[in-house]
Amino acid sequence: MNLTREEARTRAELLTVRSYEVTLDLTRGERVFRSTTVVAFDAQQGASTFIDAVTDTVHRVELNGVELDPADVADGVRIQLPSLAAGNVLVVEADMLYMNTGEGLHRFTDPVDGEVYLYTQFEVPDSRRVFAVFEQPDLKSTFRFAVTAPSHWDVISNSATHEPVQAGSVADGGAASTWYFEPTPLISSYVTALIAGPYQAVRSELTSSDGRTIPLAVFARKSLMQYLDAENIFALTRQGFAFYEEQFGTPYPFGKYDQLFVPEFNAGAMENAGAVTFVETYVFRSRVPDATVERRAITILHELAHMWFGDLVTMRWWNDLWLNESFAEFMSTLAAAEATEFTQSWTTFAMLEKGWAYRQDQLPSTHPIVAQINDLEDVQVNFDGITYAKGASVLKQLVAWVGQEEFMQGVRRYFAKHSWKNTELVDLLSELEAASGRDLKAWSALWLETAGVNTLRPEFQTDDDGVITSFTILQTAIEAFPTIRPHRLAVGFYDQDDDGALIRVHRLELDVDGERTDVPELVGQKQPALVLLNDDDLAYAKIRLDPASLRTSVQHVKDFRDSLPRTLVLASAWDATRDGETPARNYVELVLQNIGAESDSSVILVLLRQLASTLTFYVAPEDREAMGDAAADTLLELALAAGPGSDAQLQFTRAFSSHARTSSQLDAVEAILTGERVPEGITVDQDLRWELLTSLVVGGRYGAEEIEAELARDSTATGGLAAASATAALPTAPAKDAAWAALVDATDLPNATQRSMISGFTRVHDRSLLEPFVERYFASIQDVWATRTHEIAQQIVVGLYPSLLTTQDTLDRTDAFLSGLGDASPSLRRLVLESRDGIVRARTAQAVDR
Structure with missing residues (x-):
């Protein structure tokens, strides 16, 4: 399944690919589909190479009119191509497997109406799971698709298609049709795409900078269309088109632009040329924080930028x-x-x-x-x-x-x-x-070409009147990555105005290089209340505050008039906590004292995540429960004090639910779920119901019966994932055993279900529930890595690592595993090493917090 860079380089020197014609038959049942690929390519006369094709069964291989025996040339991953001519035509006919891992051609059945939905995900090496292909980005070609599918489906690819042509029947007797697509421009195989099923669409159009009419469409499953805010997506798309065409000086390079929200997607989105796929959670069926809406907007603009940078070039x-x-x-x-x-x-x-x-x-x-x-x-x-x-x-x-x-x-x-x-x-x-x-x-x-992050600190002297007499920026690097780098950055001086707000009173932009950079331009300035290196966040470096600025930040971080400097100060405090420079409890106090005044939804979201990480990993273990309970109480107070219906109120309520552990806290969660005591402004919609219910499950208040009842109320794909997570979160040894068996011992879980179950399995108040699985983890993951697809294996290796057990025993067992693994699997080794580092960092921070 692997491909080395040297193999790719050699193949690129041999070949020029002229065209692919791919014919797919999606009417043959639930397990496989028929794929016929005709590839026209030039090669060095007499050379031999291979084409990639991950197949179930190869029925036919014909090279330049000569039939090759599939048993001789195909191994299920590659097809050998001997004795090439200067100009070649290859025909490969094979059965390919539908996937449930979010790779290749993913097949999903909607529990609401029983309809089947398909989509492809090809980055990095998975177009070979759908058609025979020279799977590397530098062998660009044109692709012409023809797809036979049930007639009531829609079929979408990179190019436009004509009206489908009736083509017989499907396996269950229904009518079938064939969609014939126009050839694509020259693109790489990993940005080709096929999306098929009874998707519904909202359509629009725009005019590109060269005067062409570009059709636009937004697609989703039938059962989600009521939640699709297509006009917002179209508005962002138009703004992005205009901005990029002006900035890049190049019109949009493709003939249409479809955006498709697909189920069980592994990533946020994928930049298929003219047919971008997005994770379906970006269709908001319940209220989400404004931060999530912004994240969707950034993702939409990110994928649109790829149409030029990645797809065109x-x-x-x-x-x-x-x-x-x-x-x-x-x-x-x-x-x-x-x-x-x-x-x-x-x-x-x-x-x-x-x-x-x-x-x-x-x-x-x-x-x-x-x-x-x-x-x-x-x-x-x-x-x-x-x-x-x-x-x-x-x-x-x-x-x-x-x-x-x-x-x-x-x-x-x-x-x-x-x-x-x-x-x-x-x-x-x-x-x-x-x-x-x-x-x-x-x-x-x-x-x-070097790794590591530098740290910048200010060093300055003042006279008796508080006037700066010298100012230097110090730059350090750790021993393992000692590179000292040049930075373009700004230094900001902040003081309080008459209303108590921290405002910038002076800014200097300069180049910083070396371990010491003197800044004579700041000599003669009055020392401000706070000195902020890397103001406006131009540079890539961790920053630290001088002692006086640190005191100001603790007392007045909420008083910054602008969100960016406030964020930079908070980020500095977070870095210092993770690095074990300051006690974790100080960061908990800083967040809880200031987050109630924060107005930026994304800042609130990140601070709440960092608060959770601090309480989970960095606080001294002997104080963890008490500090966590106190934090949950404060979060409930913040939710009750927040403006009714505000973004902050929603985020604080969710955070309180996730931290609730004591009897009184679980009482409050249950009162919100049942409607007995709901804070004014909170709407307990379906997704919030699942969050509240899962909190009660983790706390031992609710069990399987309540989960099943909620699933009956919400028998959707999203409801099924929430129920899987809640079931894996049941705080009993038998429930954890059952979850482990489904996740690790069995091999049939879809990617999204596996991801949800892992999140539930690791959500515990009593960490001893996870101790029996440490040895089972290390005994299993080599086999998991060898036998599962990359996405499925990585979810298990990273998600089930015993990161909550921040003990020396966990480190010792990890080290024993790594010693036995050696260099056998560098990618697996890397993932385990990264997880191990989390334990080391946690233990360092815990020692400082004592």
């Missing part, structure tokens, strides 16, 4: 995956801030994306942004915070360094030169150098 090999994702992440935030209602999106970026990047960059598995990708296993575990968030953060700093207009000018030149081609990092950097006049070779070496 594509990386040559997966070592430049970071550039695809980082560019889309940076541009989606920029577009949100400058072209939509989400003007505070850089605040969200600082909290969510950079927080993710800093966490990932401090793991033992951290790697340079330009990672060494030797094979497909490497790339599959590199969809991480370095690839997305650190890369985007570094691009943001690069933009600050070269200038935004110069950056965009280079991007426009890049698209003009490389449209429909494959590129490497140097191709983009050369255009940015030409546009900006900056030499980016040293920048690239320091920022893209």
Whole structure:
């Protein structure tokens, strides 16, 4: 199943792929579908190679009119192609398997109406699960699909289709039709797509910058259409189109733009050319925090950016995956801030994306942004915070360094030169150098080819009148990753105004380099109440506050007039907590004292997550229950004090429910669920009902009977996932055993059900319930890794690691496993090492908190 970079390079030197014609028959039952692929390609005369095809049964292989025996050339993963001609035509006819893992062609049955829904997910190496293909990004081609399916379905792909043609019947006797799609432009196989089923659509259109009419459509399952806010999605799409076409200087490159919300999706979305798929939870059937609405908007803009960067111009090999994702992440935030209602999106970026990047960059598995990708296993575990968030953060700093207009000018030149081609990092950097006049070779070496995050601290002296006499920015790095880097950043001075608000009174933007950077421009300034390095969040670095600024932040963090500096100060406190520099209880107090005054939904969301992590992992174990109970009481008080119907009220209520443990707290949760005492402004909709019920299950108040009753009330796919999570959360040994057997011993759980059950299994008040599973975990995961698909295996390996048992025994058992594993499976080793690091970090923080 693996493919090495060297194999891909060799194959690319041999081949030029001219076209694919893929015919799929989806009417043959629930297990397999028929796939017939005709590939036209040129090759070096006499050479041999292989084509990828993950098959159930290969019925026919014909190369240049000669029938090859499938038993001789096909092994279920690859088909060998001997003695190639200069021009070749290959025909492969095979049965392929439907998947329930969110990879390949995923098959889902809606419990509401029994209808079947299909969608593809091909990144990284899974188009080969649907048709025979040279599965690597630099062998671009055109793709023409023809799909036979039940007549009452809709079938969507990258290109437009004509009206379907009647084509006999399906296995159960119903009518069938065939959809014939127009050929695609030159694209990589991983961004081809097929979505099929009785999806319903809302349609619209826009006019592109070159005057074309671009059809738009938003799709969802029939049972979800009542919740689909298509006009909001269309509005964001139009804003994104206008912004990107202007910034990139290139019209939208495809003929249509469909956005499809599909069930049991593993990621947030996937940038299939002209047919983007999204996780179905972005169709809001219940009220969600405003932060979630903003996250959907960023995701919509992220995938739209990929139509240019990734689909129109594509990386040559997966070592430049970071550039695809980082560019889309940076541009989606920029577009949100400058072209939509989400003007505070850089605040969200600082909290969510950079927080993710800093966490990932401090793991033992951290790697340079330009990672060494030797094979497909490497790339599959590199969809991480370095690839997305650190890369985007570094691009943001690069933009600050070269200038935004110069950056965009280079991007426009890049698209003009490389449209429909494959590129490497140097191709983009050369255009940015030409546009900006900056030499980016040293920048690239320091920022893209080394790992680790630096820490910046201010050091200054004042005279008796409080006037600054010297000011220096200190930069440090850890021993394992000692690189000291150049930064473009701002220093902000903040004082309180007459109303008590903290406002910026002075700002200086400068280049910082080396371990010490003197800042003479700040000499003579009056010392402010708070000095903030990296104001406006231009640089990628952890920051620390001087003692006086730290005191100000503790007392007045809620008094910042603007959300971004407040967020940066809070992020600094969070970093210090995770790094074991300050007691965890201090961070708990900081959050609980200030979150009630926070107005930014995303900031509230992240602070509540960080509060939960602090109470779960970083507080001294002997104080964990007492501090957690006190925090839950405070969260209930915050919910009751928040404005009725406010976003904060909803988030505080949810957070209280998740932390509730004592009898009185569970009483309050039950009173909300039953309607006995519901805070004014709270609507107990179906998703909130599940959250409240699961809290009562974890607390031992409710059991299987209540779960079954709730599932009868909500017999939807979402209800089924919630019930699976709640059942796995039952706080009994038999329930945990049953969940473990379903998750690890059996192999038939769909991806979404497995994910929900893992979240329930690990949700406990009594951690001793998980102790019997430590040995079972280490005894199982090598087999899991070897026999399950990547997505399913990674969910189990990461999700079931005994991270809640932050003991020396857990570390010893982990180390024994890693010693026995050796170098046999680098990707599995990496995931376990990352989980182990969480235990080490927790124990360090707990020691400081005592």
